[in-house]
Amino acid sequence: MSEIVVGKGQALYKKAKAIIPGGTQLLSKRPEMFLPDLWPAYYSKAKGCRIWDMDGKEYIDVSYMGIGANVHGYANDEVDAAAKEAIDRGGMSTLNAPEEVYLAEELIRLHPWAGGVRYAKAGGEAMALAARIARAYTRKDIILFCGYHGWHDWYLSANLSNKNALNDQHIAGLEPLGVPAGLAGTNLPFHYNNIEEFETLMQKHQGKIAAVIMEPIRNDEPQDGFLDKIRQKTQQQGVLLVFDEITAGFRICAGGSHKALGTEPDIAVFAKGMTNGYPLSAIVGRKEVMEAAQGTFISSTFYTERVALAATLKSVQLYQKNRVWEKQMAYGQMVQDGWKQRAEQAGLAIEVGGIKPLGHFTILGDEDALVYKTYFVQEMLKRGYIASNAFYTTDAHSPEIIKEYLANSGEVFAQIAGYQKKGEPVRSQLQGPVCHSGFGRLN
Numbered sequence: 001m002s003e004i005v006v007g008k009g010q011a012l013y014k015k016a017k018a019i020i021p022g023g024t025q026l027l028s029k030r031p032e033m034f035l036p037d038l039w040p041a042y043y044s045k046a047k048g049c050r051i052w053d054m055d056g057k058e059y060i061d062v063s064y065m066g067i068g069a070n071v072h073g074y075a076n077d078e079v080d081a082a083a084k085e086a087i088d089r090g091g092m093s094t095l096n097a098p099e100e101v102y103l104a105e106e107l108i109r110l111h112p113w114a115g116g117v118r119y120a121k122a123g124g125e126a127m128a129l130a131a132r133i134a135r136a137y138t139r140k141d142i143i144l145f146c147g148y149h150g151w152h153d154w155y156l157s158a159n160l161s162n163k164n165a166l167n168d169q170h171i172a173g174l175e176p177l178g179v180p181a182g183l184a185g186t187n188l189p190f191h192y193n194n195i196e197e198f199e200t201l202m203q204k205h206q207g208k209i210a211a212v213i214m215e216p217i218r219n220d221e222p223q224d225g226f227l228d229k230i231r232q233k234t235q236q237q238g239v240l241l242v243f244d245e246i247t248a249g250f251r252i253c254a255g256g257s258h259k260a261l262g263t264e265p266d267i268a269v270f271a272k273g274m275t276n277g278y279p280l281s282a283i284v285g286r287k288e289v290m291e292a293a294q295g296t297f298i299s300s301t302f303y304t305e306r307v308a309l310a311a312t313l314k315s316v317q318l319y320q321k322n323r324v325w326e327k328q329m330a331y332g333q334m335v336q337d338g339w340k341q342r343a344e345q346a347g348l349a350i351e352v353g354g355i356k357p358l359g360h361f362t363i364l365g366d367e368d369a370l371v372y373k374t375y376f377v378q379e380m381l382k383r384g385y386i387a388s389n390a391f392y393t394t395d396a397h398s399p400e401i402i403k404e405y406l407a408n409s410g411e412v413f414a415q416i417a418g419y420q421k422k423g424e425p426v427r428s429q430l431q432g433p434v435c436h437s438g439f440g441r442l443n
Helices: 008-019 077-089 099-110 123-138 195-204 226-237 257-261 287-294 306-321 324-346 369-382 399-422
Strands: 043-047 050-053 058-061 116-120 142-146 187-189 209-214 240-244 267-270 281-285 350-353 358-363 390-392
Touching (some): 077 306, 099 116, 123 142, 123 209, 123 267, 142 195, 209 226, 226 240, 281 287, 324 350, 324 399, 358 369
Parallel strands (some): 142 187, 142 209, 209 240, 240 267
Antiparallel strands (some): 043 050, 050 058, 116 281, 267 281, 358 390
């Protein structure tokens, strides 16, 4: 175990905060979300599940693996070879890339209920397109939603009517600044597994609802036929059901998680889980629904870019060939069971949740949970791990890596439990500020 050395990455992040509002392009990659002032922040190289920082120090990533984008691991040889071949053949041209058609065929083969595909570059952008297509098809305005679906106006408008509407969906503190006030009341939240809340909204706004947009699964399993009841109610009222598969897709099966859960939507949206790190998203829908995309204007030069299409096609094929979901599920079970066992051995109270490939834990005690998280990240960094209180499993991990990670986690759990028993605040052991939990200004 070595001490944390402030190096090139921390220095570069200070420069970034002066010229890039918010410091980074993605909230989930902000150093403040992990270990303020000490997080390495930038990488020079990544391969498999290993990352090298700008000073050449090597770490094992047992946290988010590219924020969930790299299901095959970093710099996968086969996926990257497909991308390099596309570059060599020309990543852009006046004519269209044939991979648009090949990938669409593959996505429809995986989802036989679907008949049309459109592409975008990012997950939140694709969700905005799905909302547009749903409204264009139904000629109605209101959307009922559950879960996190990105940064675009249609979604943030929920906080116009109730400033806390999005707080317990996924991220707190999302200000709808810049969102037109006229969108207030067009996006209304309900909570997962609360069928009564959903049915009340459906009844109250009957005849005005374009779509129900939700993650089919994230942290909890659907209870008492929750998804089937939503499917039945939406069909009865002519409302589209849109599944956001950006996080859960390509985790528990090849394609959307709804395949394993047994409920078919009208539209499913995919992004990072299928691409292994390349910028592409896909809106997959029933043929008649997707035809509405021809009636509303959706068009962008870089939606036709070839490299990400070629890489994603190879990623989807490789995912099926290697049955990657089986490893993601098995490794996730190992991690979650290991957290519980190590915490029990240390005498530390924790809560473990999330679907197996996307597990997370919360350490309980008299201090803020963020204090415990910050300490865990700090001590694991000293041990050579890019860690958080979550673990997204991939094909690049292994039982050996996970066992070693759990052994180190158990040592940190024991340290925290020791401080708790002695009545010493864990906060006093932090080498910097406590990490952040939600969105907010940095300076």
